[in-house]
Amino acid sequence: MNYYMFGYLLLFIGAILTMGAQMKVQSAYGKYSKIPSSSGLTGYETARRILDQNGLQDVEINVVNGKLSDHYNPKNKTVNLSRDVYNGHSIASIAVAAHECGHAIQHQVGYRSLVYRNALVPLFNVSQWAGYIVLFIGFAMGELNIALLGIVLISAILLFQLLTLPVEFNASSRALEILDTGMIPASEVGGASQMLSAAAMTYVAAVAASLLSILRLLLLVLGSSRRD
Numbered sequence: 471m472n473y474y475m476f477g478y479l480l481l482f483i484g485a486i487l488t489m490g491a492q493m494k495v496q497s498a499y500g501k502y503s504k505i506p507s508s509s510g511l512t513g514y515e516t517a518r519r520i521l522d523q524n525g526l527q528d529v530e531i532n533v534v535n536g537k538l539s540d541h542y543n544p545k546n547k548t549v550n551l552s553r554d555v556y557n558g559h560s561i562a563s564i565a566v567a568a569h570e571c572g573h574a575i576q577h578q579v580g581y582r583s584l585v586y587r588n589a590l591v592p593l594f595n596v597s598q599w600a601g602y603i604v605l606f607i608g609f610a611m612g613e614l615n616i617a618l619l620g621i622v623l624i625s626a627i628l629l630f631q632l633l634t635l636p637v638e639f640n641a642s643s644r645a646l647e648i649l650d651t652g653m654i655p656a657s658e659v660g661g662a663s664q665m666l667s668a669a670a671m672t673y674v675a676a677v678a679a680s681l682l683s684i685l686r687l688l689l690l691v692l693g694s695s696r697r698d
Contacts, residue, residue, distance in 0.1 A: 480686045484679035491675035498668035499538060502562035502661050503554065509654045513555040513567035520571040520648055521549070529574050531556075538669075540566050542573035544588055549574055561654070565662035568649055569669070572641030581640065587633040597626035605687065617691045625684050631677045638673050642666040 511519070514531055521529050534540070534550045541550050549570045555563045576584045601623030608617025645666065650659045 476689055478686070480682040480689070484682035487675045487682075488672075488679045491672040495538070495668040495672055498665050499562050502565070502665045503558065503560045505561050505661065506559045507561050507564050507654050507658055509564070509658075510559060511564055511654070513551050513558050513563035516564045516653070517549050517551065517567040517571050519653065520568060520645075521574060523648075524571075524575055524578065526571075526574055526578060538566070540570050542570045542577070544573075544577050544584075547574070547577070561658050561661045562665050564649065564654060565645065565665040566669075568645035568653075568662070569641050569666055571648075572644035573637070575644055576637065576641060581637070583633055583636040583640070587630065587637060590630065590633070594626045594630040597623045601626070605691075608691070614691065618688075621684060621687050621691065624687065628677065628680045628684060631673065631680055635673055635677065638670055642670060 517531050521527065521531075528547060530546075530548045532548050532550045533553055533556045536552055537554065539550075539552045540555055542548070543550060549567075551567055551570065555566045557563075573584070601620045603620070604623055605617055605620025608614070608620055646659060646663055649662055650656065654662070
């Protein structure tokens with residue numbers, strides 16, 4: 471198997487991992503979005519209660535379009551919930567809302583991984599697109615060292631994703647601890663945990679896919695150098 475064939479195999483494996491993780495979270499959401507919580511709380515009510523209990527009355531809760539498009543925006547301090555989560559009474563809605571509040575709490579307490587990740591976002595963005603330009607120049611000029619520098623710059627996305635992992639896992643951990651204090655019945659916490667665990671796997675898969683993609687680029691560069 472030559473460099474190019476092996477590179478495409480890595481790309482295929484990365485795509486399979488990503489698709490598998492997406493299917494898992496969609497399956498978990500499909501299951502637990504159909505199971506109403508006996509607490510009667512909506513995603514909005516869950517988020518508002520958690521935020522208020524943690525002194526975050528100034529954090530607004532907004533509705534956004536899309537499915538599983540929920541996120542916390544540290545720039546304007548808003549928890550943004552998809553319509554189904556915002557209005558839903560399901561275990562999935564409560565779990566997702568609590569997770570996003572976990573990010574708001576991280577922001578409040580200065581959780582280091584979140585601080586580092588947010589501070590480096592501009593650098594990561596510039597490094598990634600600049601990396602592809604440098605890689606193209608290296609290929610065009612037939613300069614191995616320049617092409618390798620491009621791959622190093624592109625690899626910044628992998629560092630970003632690695633910093634994202636503890637942020638996501640910690641937000642889920644905070645959410646489950648809060649939910650387990652009696653906000654929802656103990657019998658429903660397990661379902662919330664499964665929902666958030668499935669969502670976390672998408673970030674793990676993203677790291678694996680990026681690593682495989684970077685290895686593929688490295689193989690292409692080395693294969694081109696060897697051919698020359």
